[in-house]
Each structure stands twice: as structure tokens, then as C-alpha cells.
Amino acid sequence: MTVSHGFGGRRRPPRSDLPPGQYDAGREWPVLTAEVTPHLDPQRWTMSVDGLVDTPTTWSWDEMHALPQSDYEGPIHCVTTWSKFGMTWSGVSVDVLLDAVGVQDEAAYVLATSTTGYTTNLPLEHLRGGQAWIAWTADGKPLTREHGGPVRLLVPHLYFWKSAKWVTRLTLLEHDQQGFWEVNGYHDLGDPWREQRYQGD
Template sequence: MTSIALRGRPGATHVISPVIDFSAGPGNRTGRPGAEVDMPPVTRGFVGRRTRDKRLPPGQYDVGGQWPVLTAERAPHLDTSRWTFTIEGLVERETQWTWDEIRALPDERWDGDIHCVTTWTKFGMRFDGVSVDTLLDSARPRPEATHVVAHSHSGYTTNLPLADVTGGKAWVVWNAEGSPLTREHGGPARLLVPHLYFWKSVKWVAGLRVADHDEPGFWERNGYHDRGDPWSEQRFQGD
């Protein structure tokens, strides 16, 4: 038998049995001349492969109760007394919020699943924050605007079509599972774009720059897909 490593699950293997040629005679059922295979009877307890959870996009696995911490940089220490969030670029009015100002805006709760490009999925997450729609309503993107570049207080960037952060699809969040976001998970506030792979949900978010063209961010310049739709398995350029 042959073992192969399962993608995204260190140490896990899947066992592949030899291919059996059922068109051969009873003395030659492995496709190798002269090989004899005794086939065990199928019992009532045999149920076959377990049904895959329909909430899992292709190539993903359920991480269970864990929430892995993955980042390309060190987690910065941010003081909320100096924290700001800015929308700039192709907008009618560049707008900046302090921590107290953004927390005073109408907040929303989002419940659902998040998907990391490294193949884990976490079911049933809860986040609280403010809709990006509310923030963009204040800044008023110009008619020619098509994309945003989201950037972090650490300098990290990622690109997003404007359509992927409007219409109730994106938030700036500060609570996860009813508690303040930890620094390792992007606190005090991060972007949440849950319908895309989670590298698009910028940790330690500092703002959005509105543009009339697509401008690849950090991971996109290093081979990741420009959009990152988990249901289309858009992990890398060319997917």
C-alpha cells in the first residue's frame, strides 16, 4: 500500500490500496499475473466514506475548536488612544476615525464560517464591529472607483474589488466570540471579509485607499490569487 500526506494537515496520511482489476479472472485480481486476492465479505457494519460537511469549501478541513494564528509579521502593540482608521483616495471626503469615534458608530454582529488559504476552516464564528458600508457612506467613493487597498498599521496591504467590501460583505471588527480581539488575531481591530480567504481580512487594520484600478498587495505580489474565493479554490495566481 501507498501513503500520501494530506494537504494542510501535518503528519496526517491517507492510505491508498492497490488497484484491483475486476475484469480479470479469479486468480488475477490485482492486474499482476498470478496474483491471488481473497476479497473479504461486506458486512452490515460497512457504511463507506463519511459524508463531507457541505459547509467546507474544496480542499478545506474543519479545524474544530482551534483558531490558528498565522501571520507574515510580528504583531504590533497598538494603543487605542492613538489608533485611527482612514478612508482616502478616490473619495469625495477623506475621513478618519479615532477609536472612540468608530466605536460610537452603529455596530453589527456577523455569525458564520472563516476559511484560511492554508486549508483550515473554522465554523460558527461570531464577530462584532461596524459595516464597511457605513464607513464608505461617510467618505463617498467617486463613480470611477472600482477597488480598495486595505492596509495595516504594520504596513501589510491587500487588494479587494469594491464590490467585495460593500453590500453587507465586510466589516471592521473589534470583538470575536464576545471578547475583544487579541493582538495575535488582529486586535484592537481588523478587517473582516469572510466570503474570501482570510488573508484578505487584514489584521491591525489602519484604513482603505479607494482606487480606480486593481493594485496587488503583499501576498498577491508573492503569488497568491488576486481575489481569493474559497469556493472556487482561488489560492494562487492562475487558479
């Protein structure tokens, strides 16, 4: 894992909206990754939704930007104990993609895949109802490569490893299939308010 310089910023007094075991990173946004940061050409990037859907679909960069867009305003929480507040993200709600492909009744889980091959698993219910986005801007600026740009999955109510960087595919499944960190001992859900960092938490 690569960690940016200055990761251990000065910790701030706890706040009431801070999950247990977390600290407020303030203006810092630490960079962590388990793999080499790729160079992606947005015009060659695609987003696919497949698996247990009626119409598997792949969108180009331009086609994604033509879909209805929405914002998320709020915090993100990393399993390494930092939280960042007051962020604004923009992109397309995962709901828009799911409505377009038609979710089959058997679908209960999603495996998110990045262009690097990284994967992470999530219950489908945690991607619906305005809880998740395919995002390409953060705080009004294009998402940088180090933070998953040009596009990453954003699931802000779960620990941030669930928000797969450089996302390119969502596969709907009947049964749960663990991703990279989950196979290596991280929790299958990752709820920061329940401190679900590792299997068994």
C-alpha cells in the first residue's frame, strides 16, 4: 500500500458526527492505494453494468455525462481512521444506471471492478436509494488520478475502500463474492458507525 507524505496530520477535537475510532483530517485528503496508479484516457474509459440485469449496458465517457447528474455533499470515512468533512461530489447516481439496465429479482449483491482489476463487494441495497454514485468531480474539480480519477465509485456511508477507484464495471450477483480487501480480511460491509473494519467486527 502506498501512503502519501503528510498522512499523519494533526488530529482535531472529536465532533458529534464523527464515527467511532475516526479523526477529522481537516483540509488534508490522504492518498492510499493498493496498486500502481493508472493513467486513464477518459475518452477510452467505459462503464458497464452486467450480471443479473435485463439489459447489460456499457456507457462511454460522453454517454455517462449525458445522463442525469446529481451531487453528494457530506463526509467520507477511511478504514485507516481518518474522515474528511464538507466534501461535494458530482456524477451519476448508481440508481440511474440500475434503472437503465433493469435489475432482476435474484440480484442481491454487486461486485465493483476497477480498470486495474481491483474488486470490492457490496450488498445491492447499499447502492440504491441515492446512496451511491459514479463520480468524476470532488469539490468542484475533476477527480485526480491519485484519488481515483477520472471516475470512481462513491459509497460515502461505508468505509472508503468500498468506493472503488478507477471503476469500470458493476456486476450484479445472487450471492456475495468477496473482493480484494475482503479476501484479505476486511469486513464484507464496512459500516463506519459499527466499526466494521475487519471480518468478525
